[in-house]
Amino acid sequence: MKGKQSHARLRKSWEKKNYDRQLLSSSEMESLISICETFFPPLDPPSKLDHHDQINNSIKYFFQSSASQKPIPNEVAEVMKDRGLVEAVILVRVVLWLISTRLGTLLLCGFLCFGKEWPYITKFSHLPIERRERILKNWSSHRFFSPLRLVFYFLKSLCLYFCFSLVDDHAHNPAWEAIDYKPDTTNSKAINQERPLENGIIETFYETPTTLLQSLTSKGLSVTEDHIDNLYRIKCDVVIVGSGCGGGVAAAILAGAGQKVVVLEKGNYYTAPDYSSLEGPSMDELLEKGGMIPTTDGAVMLLAGSTVGGGTAVNWSAALNTPDPVLKEWSEEHGLSLFGSPQYKFAMQSVTQRLGVTTECVKEGFQNQVLRKGCENLGLEADRVPRNSSESHYCGSCYYGCRSADKQGTDVTWLVDAVNLGAVIITGCKAEKLRLVKHGRRRENRCIGVVARSLNNEIKRELQIEAKVTISACGSLRTPPLLMSSGLRNKKIGKNLHLHPSLMVWGYFPPQGPTSEFEGKSYEGGLITSAHRVILDQRPNSMPRALIETPALGPAACAALSPWESGNDIKKRMLRYSRTAHLFVMVRDKGSGEVKSERRISYELTQEDRENMTAGLRRALKILIAAGAVEVGTYRSDGQRIECIGKNEEEIEEFLGSVSATKGPMAACFWAVYCTAHQMGSCRMSKRENEGAVDENGESWEAEGLFVCDGSVLPSAVGVNPMITIQSTAYCIAKKLAESLKKGEFNF
Known part of the structure; x- marks a missing residue:
């Protein structure tokens, strides 16, 4: 109901x-x-x-x-x-x-x-x-x-x-x-599906002050009312802030170790029948600030999930393992033995198995057909992308929530495991600050829980959760502000933010003529089933300069990001929407940014990042042209594009030579907004306190009993979609923490 x-x-x-x-x-x-x-x-x-x-x-x-x-x-x-x-x-x-x-x-x-x-x-x-x-x-x-x-x-x-x-x-x-856009708003195929988290979830949006107390106690929690300080005191073993990649895995592992786990989630809980496939409402409900988080200079737009399941409920399904060169870099150059250990390899195997990852795909969507065909015509390799969904999954709106319940986010995997083992998930509840006391046994401070408030205005009392261990898993954009607002002073908190910055190119494939071989519309089919790596050199195990994949792009996002030359031009451009294939170019950024507060995020690319982006953009345009696009272009604000029909190779090369993401006089005037859905590294793991925010176990250098278990602990950018990397890292952190709790190292 x-x-x-x-x-x-x-x-x-x-x-x-x-x-x-x-x-x-x-x-x-x-x-x-x-x-x-x-x-x-x-x-x-x-x-x-x-x-x-x-x-x-x-x-x-x-x-x-x-x-x-x-x-x-x-x-x-x-x-x-x-x-x-x-x-x-x-x-x-x-x-x-x-x-x-x-x-x-x-x-x-x-x-x-x-x-x-x-x-x-x-x-x-x-x-x-x-x-x-x-x-x-x-x-x-x-x-x-x-x-x-x-x-x-x-x-x-x-x-x-x-x-x-x-x-x-x-x-x-x-x-x-x-514009020939027909979102599937019919009843979900999973309309009669039971809510898999029903037995363990408390949705504060639907609660009153009276029923909330009853709901908390009915889930097996020890709760007392403090009328003087106007709060509920809740006792548990582990409290986790966030239910995405890191929080979901940690909840399952620790609940499986016999710990009473409470998960706090700022967003709300939706299941397959709840999803509407409507771009505006879905973005508003499922993404942080409706998907409109800009850096302070407006140059980068960030997307971050804000619902039960976090980013896994709205991501594009790509489930790639951590590349071997990255693991080697983290273990050798950063001195983090975890990433070179058998335990981490085992964690990746366990994660991919739990998510049902497969590389098979029965039928590719329009954009992925274009990417694969263009690569074939150029003699380039197009990789099959592993996904956390079945081989027949053809949902084009998974980034608005998967209506078939086929995509295996944490909301239908790890969190279900956790709830079945007694964990409690409290939604519509925002963590305000961590509770720190002085003089821990191994650290300057000790964390004894978290103070949170319901976003339901009828519930005036705060929730004070007292726990042996507190885990911040609210992502690279929200974990640093939570730590800083609680009084932690480590200068690395919020620094070293990596984003996998991305730019798009487009190619138009008319529904009639030679390009009619590509079936479907731009918004149909699996989101990412193919990818191309732009290789720097032929050395074995070298990381690519850029990764080319296909984006999920609803008409509203497409129009918002498109170059605007005139009202007439934008209308004609959008009439081509359903047969315009988009490719996005993602680089493993050497540049970085800083999360200063929840609303202030700065970021800067290096010249090498821009050069790699330029190489990727030119390669992506070549792929579109080779696939048969009649017109291709970038998202540069001056509408940079070229009609391909009748153009010779020299004219095409001249156009490609004009495509650039490097700084210069043109870039100052005709710039495109970078987009990213991957945030990493803002509380990075380090061997020494002066190099990062947490140690190799994920524990804060400043407060014992406080762990970080999300993408913010990653030492640098991964270079591929980071879901598996984040979950595998969380798996290792949670496994070791479960052993410590069993030994009684974090008793009250």
Whole structure:
């Protein structure tokens, strides 16, 4: 019953919003509406489009629709208020206010605001759309005033995202028919599936102060009410913050060792019948900040799961073992013997077996067909990617939650094991700080638990969990802020953040003609079933310069990331959506960043990273061209692309030579936003205290009894999708911790 309620809430929260508490003034809102209209304007339908026999009513409506229509501008303003960095919101508001005045429009828009009649200067919202387009285009490539570029990209991304993600009461968006997008919103095949965590889960969203106490005690927890400090005191053996790759594995191992385990999860619990396959609602419910976590300079957009199962509930299924060269580097150069040990090899075997990993694939989706064919035509190797799903799994929306319950995330594997062994999972509950006391036996401090609060506003009392051992497993973006806000001072906490930065390229394959051999649509089929490694040299066991894989890209994300040259161009570009194959290039970054707080993340690539990215982008474009794309391009903001038909080899090579991710005059003006769903290393494991945040056992150098068990402990970037690496590392940490608990090393 709760699953059905949560699904209804997911849909309702998106479709019915109250905009009474608007962030912007009326003049700022007028400017925002006019900008939205410029990004996606009402246009006369063309008489003809490529590979369309006729302009049907859906395409006519698509061209005539505008982003100035409610609720798109309201949603943009709402997201600014709820998720934007303070300085970014201030900057946008200043620009919106300025262009609501004639003088401000003159200052930011130049001669394009001049008219022939008094008062000769026209404010932005009263200018013709053609002029507004030219102004926004100038902002997007402004050489000397980068704040205008930031405002352009911020508003462009949000506006176009909501054009394609908002749905009506029937879970439909009118633009979808025109772009040939048909998400599977029918009843899940697993509609009658039982909720596998039901016996061990407490969903605070549905609880009241009275029922919460009953639910906690009914799960076998020792709970007392503290009326003076207004909190619940809960006793257990192990408390784990986070239920993803690391937390799920640790919960199963430690519960299996006879420990009473409590898992705290900030997100909510969904099962296959709850998932809607709707891009906007799913991103909003299943990802941290709706998938909109930018670095402080806006150059990188980060995706992180925020639900039971964490990233494993929304990732793209790739289940690759830690590469041997990486294990050698970590064991020899970093001095971490764990990664060269038989125990780690055994852990990888155990993890892949529990996840049911297979390299077989009965049928590949459109994008993976293109990648494999392009590699074959070039004489390049296309690897089969192991996945934590069955060989017949053809779900194209697993990143919105797997509706077939086939993908084996921690929510249907390790956490089920843990619950069956007595573990308790408390959802909708955010850890606020760790409880530290001075003078541990081996460390300066000792951790004795965690203080958390329910995100249900009706529950006013905090939860104070007292435990022998506390594990932070809330990921590389959230573990450092939790440790720092609790008073830990190790200077390596938050540092050494690696992201596997990625850029995309695209190729258009019309549904008629030679490219019709590729079956399906861009959003159908297994997400990553093929990959190509861009090899630096032919030395055995060398790491590739870049890894080329296929992304999961809904229409809203595609529009938000796409270059914008004009309203007409973005509409024509999106009409090709279902037959546009995308490839993303991922590099094992030498550069790094820092997590300063939950909302402040900085990051910088090295020149070597950019050179490797350039090599990967050029190779990916070659693959698309070899597969038969009629047009290919990058996501650079100036719309860099080339029509392939009729071009000779010299012209193609000249175009490929212009593709670059390195810094330079062009990069300053025509930049693309990097994306990443892999965060690693921000509390790295180290041999010595001055080199990392935790020791080789995963225990904090500053506080005994405090362990970190997520991707943040990895010494550097993995170079491949890190799910198996994180789970294997967590497996080793938890196994050793279970032995220590058995010996009584962490008693109260």
